[in-house]
Amino acid sequence: MQSNNISKSPGIGPVPPAPEAVKQAEAISDIIPDLLADQAANELDYIDTLPRNVQRRIQALKKLQFQYNEVEAEFMKEISRLEQQYQDKFHPIYHKRSAIIAGKVEPTDEEIWSEQDSSPEAEQRNGATGGTEDKMEQEMCDLTTKVKLADVEPAAGIPDFWLTTLRNVELLDDQIYEWDYPAMKHLEDIKLVFPDSEGLNFIIEFHFSPNPFFSDPVLTKWYTVKCEVDANEPFQFNGPEIVNCNGCEVHWLKGKNLTKKMKKKKQRQKGRGQSKVINKLVPQESFFNFFSPPNIPDDISLLDDEQGAAIELDFTLADLLKERVIPKAVLYFTGEILQSGLSSEIDESSGDASMSGDEEVTKVNKHTHFNQDSDSENDNSKNASGEGVEKPPECDKQVQ
Secondary structure (H helix, E strand, C coil), X not given: CCCCCCCEECCCEECCCHHHHHHHHHHHHHHHHHHHHHHHHHHHCHHHHCCHHHHHHHHHHHHHHHHHHHHHHHHHHHHHHHHHHHHHHHHHHHHHHHHHHHCCCCCCHHHCCCHHHCCHHHHHHHHHCCHHHHHHHHHHHHHHHHHHHCCCCCCCCCCCHHHHHHHCCHHHHCCCCHHHHHHHXXXXXXXXXXXXXXXXXXXXXXXXXXXXXXXXXXXXXXXXXXXXXXXXXXXXXXXXXXXXXXXCCCCECCCCCCCEEEEEEEEECCCCCCEEEEEEEEECCCHHHHHCCCCCCCCHHHCCHHHHHHHHHHHHHHHHHHHHHCCCHHHHHHCHHHHCCCCHHHHHHCCCCXXXXXXXXXXXXXXXXXXXXXXXXXXXXXXXXXXXCCCCHHHHHHHC
8 A cells, every 4th residue: 555655765854845856956956066166176175185294295296297398308309309300301302293293294104003013012912913903994084084085185284183172171261261262272282491500490382373462483381380398387387389370471363363252332321311232342251361470479468369269260371381381281181081091180280170081072073173275264174283184984983
């Protein structure tokens, strides 16, 4: 037989009716922030509750940490100096790459990359089993492609190489607008320069062919890098960090400034009570704003949220260009670096989730269609190489 009495929990007392329970829940929710604040304060005060001899040992560990940070700073500087030394070895590689892209030289057969020769395992596999069959299939694929290429107008070098490369990097693509395309198609090379012996500070140079937009052959962005343990915050050291940057003036030709747009505005005429429409130049989003970064004060706390976000984005783009895009440009151009998942760190740093395989391929296809006319809009009939050629089905498995 069931009892009508309210059930009890040992040591708790009668379960309150629903309205009273709600009131108690509300009261608890009101004091939760205070409880959390108290807990945080207690954690901060935890060290103070330890015996003095334990606290003394902790301070010794902090001094060791400070010493480690100082040694790490020297290590990072040495890496930067070594990186600068190796620029002498990178330079001829970059120079040859630039010449091929511009169509100044044609690569020899020996200079063509062959995946079949990329590893001893591949050579052994091709020599032991199926080598002849694979060779015949490759020759058939090459022959089919040559037949299709016969109807295509030859192109000099690799058209739109750098525009395609930049657009295949999501964070950089976000900075390039449709009206930038005609000017960006004149981008011939992006170079990294170290102006001093320490190898910390660096310059990113954008080299352009003669174009109807601006007269500068080279646009530059200077970055100042610090690799020191801050005496005021010695335990915040995380290696080299960009602390400042300087752009350059773009000498726009008349009526060609891509960072400005004409906007119609009504202007009221004094004493007449009428208004007339006037044309006024106003700022607009453009990749070329990259060369006009915001001024960075000595006290960064003076920056508002918008300025702080703009500077953080600028530094992120610089690091991305320096560490990834310039050294691995061809892999971004072809989209291989995206499909291999090597761009996941970039996506995470920009706050975006990494894309799935299908999404990556879609992005590559979307970002690699440009008309060969240097001052025209997009032409979706072209592929990444500008050849407009569809590969025969039998070639698919050889590119995967």
